[in-house]
Amino acid sequence: MPRFSQSPTDDGFIQNPYPFYDRMRAAGDLVWWDDYALPCATTHAAVHALLRDRRFGREVPPEHAAPTPAHCAAFYAIETHSMLELEPPRHTRLRGLVLRAFTSRRIKALAPEIDALCHRLIDDFPVGDFDLLDAYCRPVPVIVICRLLGVPASMAPQLLRWSAAMVAMYQARRDRAVEDAANAAARDFADFLRGYVEQRRRTPADDLITDLIAAEEDGARLSTDELIATCVLLLNAGHEATVHSLGNGVKALLEHGVTPTEADAADVTDEILRFDPPLHMFTRYAYEEVELFGHRFARGDQFALLLGAAARDPALRADPAAFDPSRAVSNHVAFGGGLHFCVGAPLARLEMQVALPILFARCPGLRLAEAPRYADLFHFHGLERLIVQA
Numbered sequence: 001m002p003r004f005s006q007s008p009t010d011d012g013f014i015q016n017p018y019p020f021y022d023r024m025r026a027a028g029d030l031v032w033w034d035d036y037a038l039p040c041a042t043t044h045a046a047v048h049a050l051l052r053d054r055r056f057g058r059e060v061p062p063e064h065a066a067p068t069p070a071h072c073a074a075f076y077a078i079e080t081h082s083m084l085e086l087e088p089p090r091h092t093r094l095r096g097l098v099l100r101a102f103t104s105r106r107i108k109a110l111a112p113e114i115d116a117l118c119h120r121l122i123d124d125f126p127v128g129d130f131d132l133l134d135a136y137c138r139p140v141p142v143i144v145i146c147r148l149l150g151v152p153a154s155m156a157p158q159l160l161r162w163s164a165a166m167v168a169m170y171q172a173r174r175d176r177a178v179e180d181a182a183n184a185a186a187r188d189f190a191d192f193l194r195g196y197v198e199q200r201r202r203t204p205a206d207d208l209i210t211d212l213i214a215a216e217e218d219g220a221r222l223s224t225d226e227l228i229a230t231c232v233l234l235l236n237a238g239h240e241a242t243v244h245s246l247g248n249g250v251k252a253l254l255e256h257g258v259t260p261t262e263a264d265a266a267d268v269t270d271e272i273l274r275f276d277p278p279l280h281m282f283t284r285y286a287y288e289e290v291e292l293f294g295h296r297f298a299r300g301d302q303f304a305l306l307l308g309a310a311a312r313d314p315a316l317r318a319d320p321a322a323f324d325p326s327r328a329v330s331n332h333v334a335f336g337g338g339l340h341f342c343v344g345a346p347l348a349r350l351e352m353q354v355a356l357p358i359l360f361a362r363c364p365g366l367r368l369a370e371a372p373r374y375a376d377l378f379h380f381h382g383l384e385r386l387i388v389q390a
Contacts, residue, residue: 001295002027005034008172008378015374017280017381018321021309029293033304038283039295040304044313044333046293047305051337053292056284056303057087058340064285064300072179074187075169081229084237084340091339097222098230098343101211107347110144114351117143118358125390129369132386133247140355141242144347145235150207151196162189163236172378186232193228208234238344242351244278244382245334249356251372251386252276256323259360264325265353271325272352273334274316280308281379282336307333308381363390 004027006013006020013020021042024031029046030039041047050056068076079085083094121136142156142163151159165185168178197209204210212227222230249272253260260268282305286297297303310333312320317329335342342348360366367389375384 001030001032001039003032003034007035009376011376014376014378017308017378018312021306021312024306025309025313030295030303036304038302038304040281040306040309041293042306042309044310044316047307047310047333048337049292050284050303050305051282051333051340053290053338055288055290056286056297058085058284059087060285060302061287061300069179071176072183074190075166075179075183077225078186078190078229078232081223081226082233083230083343084233088339094222094226094230095339095343097212097215100215101208102234102343104346106148106208107350110147110347111350111354113147114140114144114354115358118355119362122359122362122390125363129387129389132250132388133243133383134385136355136359137243137246137250137386140246141239141348141351142235144351145239148208148234148347149231150200150205150209159189159235160239161185163239166232167236167240167380170379171376173376189232190228193231194224197224197227234344237342238348240380240382241278241342241344242348244380245272245348245352246355247383247386248272248276248278248381249352250359250366250388251368251383252323253356253360254366254368254388258323258325259364260325260356261361262353262357265357266349268325268356269349269352270330270332271323274311274329274332275323276381277307277311277332277334278380278382279334280306280381282307305333307336366390 004024024040025042029043030041032038033040041050083091083098086094117140121139125135138160139156142160143153146153146156146159162185165181166189168174169182197213200209200213209227209231212222212230215222252272252275258268283302284305286299286301286303288299290297310316314320316331317327335345368387369389370387372383372386375382
């Protein structure tokens with residue numbers, strides 16, 4: 001298997017990982033990344049196949065599971081009940097209950113609220129140069145999640161702090177300080193949600209937490225810990241990905257002189273997600289001995305799916321390094337695939353399809369005020385700031 005070395009925290013890679021992906025992909029469907037000590041799927045065909053193959057999954061086989069460090073106990077207490085980290089039958093039960101509450105009708109009904117929120121945020125844009133991430137890309141998804149959960153919008157800044165601390169556990173820059181901060185955030189977030197769930201048990205409302213409680217009492221049983229983990233996942237995964245997608249998308253649109261409209265918003269959204277996706281690596285485990293793409297997997301072997309490499313596979317579309325929404329490809333893997341296809345994908349699409357046309361219609365003179373830089377977040381991929389002038 002061809003071997004490659006590249007630090008995921010090197011600034012050159014952070015700013016533009018795609019040339020490295022191109023070299024890896026040219027060497028084969030599966031290559032070895034020394035810095036992670038993992039085989040990595042690089043082509044769209046390999047990533048697509050391995051996402052859907054039931055002989056692999058997210059949950060580490062029990063005999064290969066490492067003990068939980070004591071200083072990370074609160075963080076992993078949530079992870080233990082997160083459907084993103086589980087396989088059937090628990091995953092099937094949890095996802096089914098969530099989808100019963102997180103319906104397409106509920107999501108579509110949010111469109112007018114998202115529209116009004118975008119206009120309010122734009123009304124408050126400062127004069128001169130400002131960071132669009134803070135003024136627009138971060139508030140849109142976190143306030144929408146607050147509305148869904150039934151949490152007051154005034155909690156949004158605190159939710160952002162908890163979310164940022166927890167998702168840092170998945171980044172290459174992870175160290176003991178990151179772990180301590182994530183554990184503290186997980187503990188505080190869980191305590192807040194536990195109290196909020198109990199409040200909603202006493203006083204139901206028109207929100208997702210109430211619906212999840214109802215699903216729990218309707219037969220299949222969602223425990224309080226599962227409710228908490230689900231709410232944390234919806235915020236952390238949905239918010240993190242949408243912020244990066246909006247930021248990366250505005251950058252691409254401005255740099256390529258593309259103005260999105262309501263009519264082409266769906267194609268623009270898909271092209272943004274293909275061209276510069278928010279998540280670049282997704283790991284899985286083998287559950288049995290399998291030989292695929294010239295490599296033999298043993299039970300317990302971990303491997304990585306390089307979603308960022310698959311996004312620019314020439315087999316997916318011609319001239320993959322070009323940004324061109326007029327020939328958008330919808331079969332990208334930015335939302336994953338198979339059992340773990342992102343449950344929040346419809347909401348993320350809706351937020352982008354509403355927020356981007358409104359931004360460019362309200363701010364026709366929007367321009368970059370300084371060259372954007374990506375943050376040290378791998379395996380996520382998003383900007384550290386986006387300084388613009390409206």
